Structure formats: structure tokens, C-alpha cells
Amino acid sequence: MAFLDQLGLLSVTWGSVVMWLIALTLIYLAITKEYEPLLLLPIGFGILVANLPMTDLMTPGEGLIWRFYHYGVEWEVIPPLIFLGLGAHTDFGPLLSQPRLIFLGAAAQGGVYVTFFVAHAFGFTLEEAATIGIIGGADGPTTIFLAAQLAPHLLGACAVAAYSYMALVPIIQPPIMRLLTTQQERAIRMKKARTVTTREKVIFPLAATMVIVLLVPASAPLITMFMLGNLFRESKVVERLRDTTQNALMNIVTIFLGLSVGATMSATNFLRIDVLFIFVLGLVAFALSTACGLLLAKLMNLFTKDKINPLVGAAGVSAVPMAARVVHKVGAEANKKNYLLMFAMGPNLAGVIGTVIAAGIFLTMLR
Amino acid sequence: MDTASSIFLNGIAGVFTGIAVLYVMMKMLSLVAGRSAPGSAPPAPKTD
Amino acid sequence: MAEEVLAPLAGKVLSLAVEVGATVEEDEEVLVLEAMKMETVVYAPCDGQVTAITVKVGDQVEEDDPLATIK
Numbered sequence: 250m251a252f253l254d255q256l257g258l259l260s261v262t263w264g265s266v267v268m269w270l271i272a273l274t275l276i277y278l279a280i281t282k283e284y285e286p287l288l289l290l291p292i293g294f295g296i297l298v299a300n301l302p303m304t305d306l307m308t309p310g311e312g313l314i315w316r317f318y319h320y321g322v323e324w325e326v327i328p329p330l331i332f333l334g335l336g337a338h339t340d341f342g343p344l345l346s347q348p349r350l351i352f353l354g355a356a357a358q359g360g361v362y363v364t365f366f367v368a369h370a371f372g373f374t375l376e377e378a379a380t381i382g383i384i385g386g387a388d389g390p391t392t393i394f395l396a397a398q399l400a401p402h403l404l405g406a407c408a409v410a411a412y413s414y415m416a417l418v419p420i421i422q423p424p425i426m427r428l429l430t431t432q433q434e435r436a437i438r439m440k441k442a443r444t445v446t447t448r449e450k451v452i453f454p455l456a457a458t459m460v461i462v463l464l465v466p467a468s469a470p471l472i473t474m475f476m477l478g479n480l481f482r483e484s485k486v487v488e489r490l491r492d493t494t495q496n497a498l499m500n501i502v503t504i505f506l507g508l509s510v511g512a513t514m515s516a517t518n519f520l521r522i523d524v525l526f527i528f529v530l531g532l533v534a535f536a537l538s539t540a541c542g543l544l545l546a547k548l549m550n551l552f553t554k555d556k557i558n559p560l561v562g563a564a565g566v567s568a569v570p571m572a573a574r575v576v577h578k579v580g581a582e583a584n585k586k587n588y589l590l591m592f593a594m595g596p597n598l599a600g601v602i603g604t605v606i607a608a609g610i611f612l613t614m615l616r
Numbered sequence: 617m618d619t620a621s622s623i624f625l626n627g628i629a630g631v632f633t634g635i636a637v638l639y640v641m642m643k644m645l646s647l648v649a650g651r652s653a654p655g656s657a658p659p660a661p662k663t664d
Numbered sequence: 665m666a667e668e669v670l671a672p673l674a675g676k677v678l679s680l681a682v683e684v685g686a687t688v689e690e691d692e693e694v695l696v697l698e699a700m701k702m703e704t705v706v707y708a709p710c711d712g713q714v715t716a717i718t719v720k721v722g723d724q725v726e727e728d729d730p731l732a733t734i735k
Contacts, residue, residue: 344642345642345650348639348643348646349639351639352632358628359628361627362624365620365624365627370620443650445646445650449646449650453642456641456645457638460637460638461634464634465634570700573700574702585705585707588673588704590673590700603635606634607630610627610631614627615623
């Protein structure tokens with residue numbers, strides 16, 4: 250009965266079924282609730298097919314999806330390309346017009362480090378703890394980039410945690426924001442920022458690349474691509490490249506990324522107690538990063554006459570532009586004439602840079 | 617725990633240092649290539 | 665003393681809540697902008713009558729672009 254030997258159906262385990270349910274839940278959330286659908290839909294699908302037995306889709310050397318994973322993720326090609334696209338989408342104007350907000354992006358990395366420490370205390374190795382900690386940076390590609398190098402067996406779980414919590418920022422952040430700030434602080438209207446010249450916006454990516462790469466060379470793959478994308482955008486002389494980068498390239502790369510990341514989550518890889526810890530710690534990381542950003546903003550207010558609305562500190566959690574939108578909404582609740590969105594974009598983008606630097610430092614010390 | 621502490625401290629110090637340098641760079645950039653206040657005239661052309 | 669209603673941030677005009685000639689109070693909703701996939705309401709800066717609306721639905725505006733005048 251050779252045919253029966255070939256039936257995948259007979260090799261299904263309970264684990265597979267659980268993973269199917271997880272996959273279908275993610276796909277459901279992506280489609281009906283529109284939670285990060287660009288990532289969670291392919292990730293969900295990848296999980297589903299990776300848990301259908303005997304497909305050889307993830308067999309090293311042969312599998313279709315294994316190839317996407319190996320050449321795209323393991324070889325660290327895809328995350329930098331995503332950053333290329335992100336850079337082309339980014340307007341650093343809000344950050345350049347109020348440089349001091351960049352420190353809020355630095356503060357928000359606090360959650361990353363505390364979580365790293367706690368994860369290690371719980372028994373995770375240093376490499377695993379770093380990968381879990383970086384979830385607090387709220388940056389999908391950076392999380393994947395770091396995981397692929399330090400803890401590939403945790404990549405799927407960390408990526409899903411990161412993207413899920415990024416989608417849940419509107420639920421996670423507001424309570425923390427209200428807890429740590431007073432109504433009065435939330436109502437602060439910030440002074441209008443100066444206009445930024447085109448020249449500044451063109452020089453910035455060049456200068457930033459040099460500064461960051463000279464300081465933290467390990468962050469180069471991500472930062473160089475990010476800033477190149479930004480240069481495509483700000484130079485305004487390579488519109489066809491910018492268009493491809495922002496659109497076609499981003500889309501292509503996102504497809505391969507989502508599918509491969511999902512496909513790493515086989516039942517054996519995912520249904521472990523570790524993963525539960527990862528999800529809890531990831532949430533802790535997000536919460537702490539939010540808190541650190543808020544607190545530094547409050548601290549900075551003690552030393553400055555032009556008050557910062559501390560809410561924008563929460564946007565240091567670099568879920569772009571979700572966190573900025575949440576800050577705007579909570580600010581509008583306190584004072585309906587408050588338009589914090591653009592101010593919040595400063596720390597939001599600074600947070601992306603901060604997370605990349607943090608990842609670079611982890612790599613430097615742990616590779 | 618020692619290595620963890622060292623990474624923790626180095627990491628935080630590293631992020632803040634990197635960001636601080638970026639801050640200085642951005643300030644210098646605004647002096648060299650920016651306008652000093654909203655609506656004011658652009659600076660005189662740079663003499664290279 | 666006429667006051668200009670300026671765009672508080674860059675975005676697209678989604679809807680207008682008042683017409684030329686309408687009487688508004690301070691803090692009343694004037695129009696809705698969409699920025700970064702989020703709706704932002706722009707409020708009247710003072711009491712008065714709307715004498716001009718310089719944008720229409722679908723227009724893209726920059727920060728500080730005039731949107732309407734209230735006398």
C-alpha cells in the first residue's frame with residue numbers, strides 16, 4: 250500500500266494541529282482585524298505549510314521555502330533590503346527639526362536591555378536573551394536580523410512576538426502612558442518646530458551612515474541600507490530607484506520574508522515552554538521601552554524651558570508610525586487641540602536607529 | 617552574570633554615545649545647512 | 665479681526681464640517697485631515713463666521729497651509 254505510505258495525513262501529530270490553529274488565527278487576525286497583514290498573512294501561511302508533514306518544503310538543501318529562508322534570511326539579505334525600502338519611505342524632517350528628541354529614541358532601548366538581563370536571569374543564553382530583548386525595539390527586520398545571527402532557533406517566535414506586539418501598540422501603550430504622566434503633562438502643546446532645508450535632509454543620511462558605521466560597524470548592513478534608501482528619497486534625482494525601492498522591492502522582499510519566517514515555526518520549534526517566556530518577555534520589553542521613553546521625556550522637561558510633551562517619549566518604541574499615531578490620539582484626548590503626530594515621528598524614527606545600534610552592539614559583543 | 621552585566625552596561629552606554637554623536641552631528645548640520653528660525657532667509661552661500 | 669485656520673500638520677482634506685457663511689464657536693470642528701492613515705480634526709481658533717474656505721475635499725496640504733478664514 251505504497252499510496253498510504255505517502256499520505257501526509259497519517260503523519261499528522263497533535264503538535265501539527267496546534268500549529269495549524271495558530272497559523273489560521275494569525276491569518277484570521279491579519280485579514281479580519283488587519284493586524285500587520287503584510288507580514289502576518291504570509292507568516293501565518295508559512296506556519297501552516299511548514300506543519301503539513303512530508304512536504305520537504307523546509308528540508309535543508311532541497312526545500313522551496315528552505316531556499317527562501319537560507320538565501321534571504323540566513324544570508325542576511327532580506328532584512329537589509331527591507332531597511333532599504335523603509336529608508337525610502339522615511340522623512341527625517343521631524344527629527345532634524347528638534348534634534349533633542351533623538352534621545353527619547355535612545356531611552357526607549359532601555360526595555361531592550363532590561364529584558365535582556367531578565368531573560369538571561371531566567372536561563373536563556375546571552376545570545377537568546379539578546380534576541381528576546383531586541384523585541385522591545387519594536388522593529389521587525391532588526392529582530393530577524395539579530396535572531397538569524399545569534400539565535401536562529403528562536404527566530405520565528407521572536408518575529409511573531411515582535412510583529413504581534415507592534416500591531417497591539419494601541420492597546421499596550423496607552424495604559425502605561427496614562428499611568429506615568431499627569432493630565433497636565435499630556436496636555437502640553439509643543440512649540441512649533443523649524444523648517445528643515447532640503448540640503449539638511451540630503452546630507453543627513455550620508456553623515457548618519459558615517460557616524461553610526463564608524464562607531465558600531467556591526468550595524469552596517471542595516472544602517473547603510475536604511476540611509477541609502479533615504480538618500481534615494483531626499484536627493485530627488487533617482488525617482489525610478491526610489492519608486493522601485495519603496496514599492497516593488499519592498500513588496501517582493503516582504504513576501505519572501507514572511508513566508509520563510511513562518512516556515513521556521515514547526516511544532517518542534519515552537520511548542521516549547523521557552524516560547525511562552527519569549528512572548529511574556531517580549532511584552533515586558535515593549536512596556537519597559539514605553540516607560541523609559543516617557544520617563545526620559547519627563548526628566549528632560551526639568552531642564553528645559555520649551556516643554557516636551559512626555560507622551561512623545563512613548564513613540565521611541567519604533568513601531569513606525571503606529572506608536573506616533575497612538576501618541577497623537579492620547580494627546581488629543583488630553584487636549585483636543587494637540588497635534589502631536591509630527592512631533593512624535595521624531596522619537597519614532599530615532600527609535601529605529603537606536604534599535605539598530607543596540608543590535609549592532611549585541612552582535613559586536615556576542616558574535 | 618558578569619558578562620550579562622557588562623553587555624548591559626556597554627550596550628546602554630553604546631546606544632547613548634551613538635545617539636549623542638548623532639545629536640551633535642544634527643546640530644552641526646542645522647548650523648551649516650539649515651535656517652536659524654522658521655521663515656528667516658536662507659544662509660549666505662557657503663564659500664568652499 | 666479675521667483669523668486664519670491653519671493646517672496643524674501635513675495631510676489630505678477628508679471632509680469639511682462647515683460651509684462659507686456658517687457661524688462657528690471656538691473649538692468647533694471645522695474640517696478633518698488625514699495624515700499617516702489617521703484622522704485628525706481641525707478646530708476653530710475663535711468664534712465668528714466662516715468667510716472663506718481655501719481647500720476642498722481631496723486637497724493635499726502642508727503644515728501651516730491656510731484652510732479657512734473666520735471673522
